[in-house]
Amino acid sequence: MRPTLTDAQTLDDQDTLADFKAHFALPDGMLYLDGNSLGAQPNAAREALDATRDQWRDSLIGGWNQGWFDAPERLGNLLAPLIGASEGEVLVSDTITLNLFKLLGYITESQERARPIILSEGGNFPADGYIAEGFCHSAGFEHGVLPEGAALEEHLSDQVAVVVLSQVNYRTGQLRDMAEVNRRIHAKGAEVIWDLAHSAGALAVDLAGSGARYAVGCTYKYLNGGPGAPGFVYVRSDRQQAGWQPLSGWHGHAKPFAFDADYAPASGMTRFRTGTHSALAYAPLEASLKLWQQVDMAALRAKSLALTDLFRACLADLFEAHGIEDITPAPAQRGSQVGLVQREHGYAIVQALIKRGVIGDYREPGLMRFGFTPLYLSHADVWHAAEQFREVVESGEYRDPRFQTRTEVT
Ligand SMILES: Cc1ncc(COP(=O)(O)O)c(C=O)c1O
Incomplete structure (x- = not known):
């Protein structure tokens, strides 16, 4: 029936x-079934954006010491419980695209480049494959594609360094069993980077419980951070001191304001920062993540x-x-x-x-x-x-x- x-x-x-609906501004008469592309605007996000605009006007450079500079770590801690991560394991920064590149370099360096193949999946959002390809091209790795629907085991070997997988496929909406996939890939000595673009804020992601070590995601879809809102990167705490990530920008330096000639990575997730971030882009996302704490x-x-x-x-x-x-x-x-x-x-x-x-x-x-x-x-x-x-x-x-x-x- x-x-x-x-x-x-x-x-x-x-x-x-039901009460959460009142926290969002949606145009009258619109039925919005596209929050998996760009989330709706929380009312608090608009207020936060206005406040940050005023802060820029009134505080100018002082704004960086009034919450702008440490936003990547602060927002990471707000996001962590929504994806089954702990404090200090998530950094909100850059985009999925850039964070994937950082993780590929970081992981393969810690494996001492002993395995030559990076696998990405066919049928995934192409950005992930493009970055895997680009990384392989520039860093001398071999790019392999896991065809859609193929058995993981057929493509895993002791030659595979990293596999890049989406938890939820952007086209089909297919959800992977993260714990099972982690177990199978880790058993072969390889690492997985999870793309959470279509799962963060869509369902209860359990990074810790599933044994995940690395993940990336965006905040402009289900997390309602706004168009072009910063992405995030997750590295489990026991994997955080391995070394460099390849986009060794000054904000990821151990002492950015010492202006040393040589790079030295900051401790923890801060090393995954790159350069100056948009304080304006963090403001609406922070307001949205505060709302998410109640969900x-x-x-x-x-x-x-x-x-x-x-x-x-x-x-x-x-x-x-x-x-x-x-x-x-x-x-x-x-x-x-x-x-x-x-x-x-x-x-x-x-x-x-x-x-x-x-x-x-x-x-x-x-x-x-x-x-x-x-x-x-x-x-x-x-x-x-x-x-x-x-x-x-x-x-x-x-x-x-x-x-x-x-x-x-x-
Ligand atoms: C699954 C998936 N991965 C990666 C991306 C690319 O993300 P970004 O453009 O923020 O780097 C998208 C964008 O929609 C996506 O849906």
């Missing part, structure tokens, strides 16, 4: 996270699964007749997104939905991707979004020529 609006409202009445991650996960299941249940009867394939993984292997594939019209359907204020996104080939963010989506929102989807598909509205033109960012 297709869920009714009353069913959705009943779920909202029981929702322990029960088990409730978040339960609601995420309920929202994704509700959306699918509202639409299931449409799929066959309209050539739509639901590729959403089963709950235990699901991130916080729904993937529907319509090879011919997927792009146009998403454009028609956007015109109606239902924001999802599109990834080649044919994938309509919908992200579900439990902090600011209600079950009723999801029900209404599904109704809009139904109308667009049943009416054939997506066939209109204006929905066929490709924009630069999809």
